[in-house]
Amino acid sequence: MLRLHDYWRSSAAYRVRIALNLKGVAYEAIRIDLLGGAQGQAANRSVNAQGLVPSLVLDDGTALTQSLAILGWLDDAYPEPLLWPRDPIAKARASARALVVVADVHPLNNLRVLGRLEAQFGADADAKKGWYRHWVELGLAALEEMADGAGPFLSGDAPDVSDVCLVPQLFNARRFDVDLTPYPKLVAADVAANALPAFQAAHPDRVRPD
Amino acid sequence: MLRLHDYWRSSAAYRVRIALNLKGVAYEAIRIDLLGGAQGQAANRSVNAQGLVPSLVLDDGTALTQSLAILGWLDDAYPEPLLWPRDPIAKARASARALVVVADVHPLNNLRVLGRLEAQFGADADAKKGWYRHWVELGLAALEEMADGAGPFLSGDAPDVSDVCLVPQLFNARRFDVDLTPYPKLVAADVAANALPAFQAAHPDRVRPD
Numbered sequence: 001m002l003r004l005h006d007y008w009r010s011s012a013a014y015r016v017r018i019a020l021n022l023k024g025v026a027y028e029a030i031r032i033d034l035l036g037g038a039q040g041q042a043a044n045r046s047v048n049a050q051g052l053v054p055s056l057v058l059d060d061g062t063a064l065t066q067s068l069a070i071l072g073w074l075d076d077a078y079p080e081p082l083l084w085p086r087d088p089i090a091k092a093r094a095s096a097r098a099l100v101v102v103a104d105v106h107p108l109n110n111l112r113v114l115g116r117l118e119a120q121f122g123a124d125a126d127a128k129k130g131w132y133r134h135w136v137e138l139g140l141a142a143l144e145e146m147a148d149g150a151g152p153f154l155s156g157d158a159p160d161v162s163d164v165c166l167v168p169q170l171f172n173a174r175r176f177d178v179d180l181t182p183y184p185k186l187v188a189a190d191v192a193a194n195a196l197p198a199f200q201a202a203h204p205d206r207v208r209p210d
Numbered sequence: 211m212l213r214l215h216d217y218w219r220s221s222a223a224y225r226v227r228i229a230l231n232l233k234g235v236a237y238e239a240i241r242i243d244l245l246g247g248a249q250g251q252a253a254n255r256s257v258n259a260q261g262l263v264p265s266l267v268l269d270d271g272t273a274l275t276q277s278l279a280i281l282g283w284l285d286d287a288y289p290e291p292l293l294w295p296r297d298p299i300a301k302a303r304a305s306a307r308a309l310v311v312v313a314d315v316h317p318l319n320n321l322r323v324l325g326r327l328e329a330q331f332g333a334d335a336d337a338k339k340g341w342y343r344h345w346v347e348l349g350l351a352a353l354e355e356m357a358d359g360a361g362p363f364l365s366g367d368a369p370d371v372s373d374v375c376l377v378p379q380l381f382n383a384r385r386f387d388v389d390l391t392p393y394p395k396l397v398a399a400d401v402a403a404n405a406l407p408a409f410q411a412a413h414p415d416r417v418r419p420d
Contacts, residue, residue, distance in 0.1 A: 049355035050310065050348070062299060065356075066313070069305035076298035088286035089272060095279035099312075100260065103276070107317045120341060121331040131330060138260070145259035146275075 012067040013054040014168035017202035083161040097162030105139035152192035222277040223264040224378035227412035293371040307372030315349035362402035
């Protein structure tokens, strides 16, 4: 069975949980406690050179890292339903939307970066929140413009890879009290996604340890 | 003819120039002066909702954004040579290496982020350099472990998408005086890449305005 090195509140791990659920692929979750530093210990580093989550370990021991690379592999291995459309332009647009989150919002705002702001610049909670909001608001405003089709999802009537990345980002943004009313298309996609069992079962509150 | 919204020193634009050259695809460069703020003006925003570079505008006016999404489209439209291998595992590994740069190093260290550190935290040049080195050293150390095959490139004897992302990152790291001696595989890939005309012609010094 596939093993997912997972942390309940990691946005990147949450993306992979959603994708596994959408495709109906069973997996065993290996819990890596980020707050306790387990990501940097040997058991996790042996599958993830960056010392991060998520990693997906296949039956033969092959370990895949980087959430977007894992989603791509899942599309190859379990094509129903596809997260990326086959049409090259639509596929590139879906990738671009996903990368707004994966490359330009989330990396600036995750635990290790907020920790570094505190360590290097003495950033307090308010300063970290200001930093967080600056980047998330820039990214979400762009993403709102980049939605295709008539909704409710970002490319039409079914979730694609960008919806899979959006939902964890909005969950995260709410934790930082970001006002989402300027982004009605994103909120509509999030509502539609969270009505689906695959998204529900991946939600941090559902996988959080007791 | 394809039009590339380009800036000579942008790592992300440099990736796309390399890929276009590797595939022998002619393009017209539209220069967007990042230091002068042209990325945020209407002519660039009309093709790039994020107000960033690069964007690739196709003959019919379709605009593609996010460098890694553009590289994916180029593989679909001009498959020779492929930047991503066909084998799903090898493809996922190439994507993961590329994403170490695209998602976990470069977004933390680009012009807008260093500017924000100065604006929000009063970071001076030394503090920005310390921030830069912290993230680039973490990423490069992981990437060194993630190389596959016997070299000189990151997956063997030809450049893949991760080499296309590596070369601009190392160019950038040298500007910040990062010591690259701990990363012999990365340096070997960079040397091999920079011996190829496609990489040479994409180099910032070759496309820099007079």
